[in-house]
Amino acid sequence: MGKMIEIQATDSSATFSGYLALPASGKGPGVVIGQEIFGVNANMRAVADFYAEEGYVALVPDLFWRLQPGVDLGYTEADFAVAIDLFQRLDVDKAITDIDASFKALRALPEVEGPGLGYVGFCMGGKLAWLTATRTDVACAVGYYGMGIEHLLHESENLKGRLVLHFAENDGYCDADARARISEHLAGHDQAEIYVYQGVDHAFARAGSPHYDKPASLMAHERSIAALKREIGPHFNLSALWEEHIRHEFDTRDVPATMATMVAEPYVNHIPTMTGGVGAKQLSRFYQHHFVHGNPPDMKLIPISRTIGALQIVDEFIMCFTHSTEIDWMLPNVAPTGKYVEIPMLGVIKFRGDKLYHEHIYWDQASVLVQIGLLNPEGLPVAGVETARKLLDEQLPSNTLMQRWKHSEQ
Incomplete structure (x- = not known):
């Protein structure tokens, strides 16, 4: 180099x-x-x-x-x-x-x-x-x-x-x-x-x-x-760079354009399912065959907050979609259920210079499984779409999973 x-x-x-x-x-x-x-x-x-x-x-x-x-x-x-x-x-x-x-x-x-x-x-x-x-x-x-x-x-x-x-x-x-x-x-x-x-x-x-x-x-x-x-310096508009990457992932669905926003050897890790790829070859394969073209057509992101640091962004958002296609990266090996899902997500996006270096994406997989009917929440400390709804409206009830909550009221 x-x-x-x-x-x-x-x-x-x-x-x-x-x-x-x-x-x-x-x-x-x-x-x-x-x-x-x-x-x-x-x-x-x-x-x-x-x-x-x-x-x-x-x-x-x-x-x-x-x-x-x-x-x-x-x-x-x-x-x-x-x-x-x-x-x-x-x-x-x-x-x-x-x-x-x-x-x-x-x-x-x-x-x-x-x-x-x-x-x-x-x-x-x-x-x-x-x-x-x-x-x-x-x-x-x-x-x-x-x-x-x-x-x-x-x-x-x-x-x-x-x-x-x-x-x-x-x-x-x-x-x-x-x-x-x-x-x-x-x-x-x-x-x-x-x-x-x-x-x-x-x-x-x-x-x-x-x-x-x-x-x-x-x-x-x-x-x-x-x-x-x-x-x-140097000073880069990390928010604009991230938006360009997202645009190619979800709007244009253009894999080469998506990869062009990243460093020579990037990586992506969807934490709950360990899906993604390390290095240009594996990540391009992942985007081409298991992500960009496989997401449901109605998938959308609702931004909640964005924190911009010196070399990374932390995005808080809600992802909404109908499970009308097999979503390899989130629900691998699960046939489409036709269920509608709203799930809070967190992305930690790191840059090197003006190129994206990695994505660490977090979500509550139990909530997804509840919403598509693969997990019965009864008796378990998990919730379904309520997690997304409460993120949007903090006035919704808290502590609904805690049976002992009512006993602490004075």
Whole structure:
């Protein structure tokens, strides 16, 4: 997805390399990605590609070039020993000079939009996030599990842009005492955000790491993107993008057009029935043969609320339809019953850049089964169409399933 470029050093006539990844649009705000101690390896290049998919022009400079250019290590014991040696010999002041040179290189690129630039660093790069925030004019610096920041707190008086620091509860490189010192020092600083992820260890955001923790990584990434978007963009109309996707799903019923609104490898998960697809091939197959052309002709959505975040939408709505066709994704293997159904639903729609990345769709399957006659609600704590009706009219009776409700009245 990306390519190697040369970056002009600002303290000599030398150049050093960096991996540059561009968003699909070809342009966007600029972000420097700070490497781990393993160099500009496959993982760091993948991170740059990931941020490019989010809409950024992402550059990973080789911060070891003054010691050993082109370091590209794996994660074996031998690689780790080499990485630690390089980290211990790194001139941190020179590294910040090279990060600043990388900012200058980004500003010179015609693909970079906007005056503000961002920085996202991991491990060693996480420590450098602090110094980047205090020694450069970066608009937003994000650091993952940085080490040694507690010894550099005196530089906070120079902190001007937004700073986001992600820490792992079980990280021995930055223990609870170090985190407490950092948090206490930055308490009340309205431009600083500090997050600690419970039960995880160093490198929790590195895919493939023994310490990789997907929930913590997802939460940290969402907070990082939210901070970057707040300070440097890019800004997309997520509501309009979602409406376009829905239009092709339910109105035009055009599968290629639906897929065109999504990233290269999206996924959909209808939570109660586990239907959908992961990846373009399987999701396109699902849309073509089991969703877009299989929905009843009278199916409609009644919007109730929409919450728009930095990179996702949460939609609350009621879906109405007559069960006149077999609905594979909601009622697989159930022949049409001709029953009319109204069901509250919730969709969590995540984007990467201006493309839809995933849909998580939730509903009460028991209510659906009651309404089509496959589940007798008598004696069970379930309801039918009443769940949709009460969502539309909160004045309808509450607690009708609770036999003991009448006994608590005073």
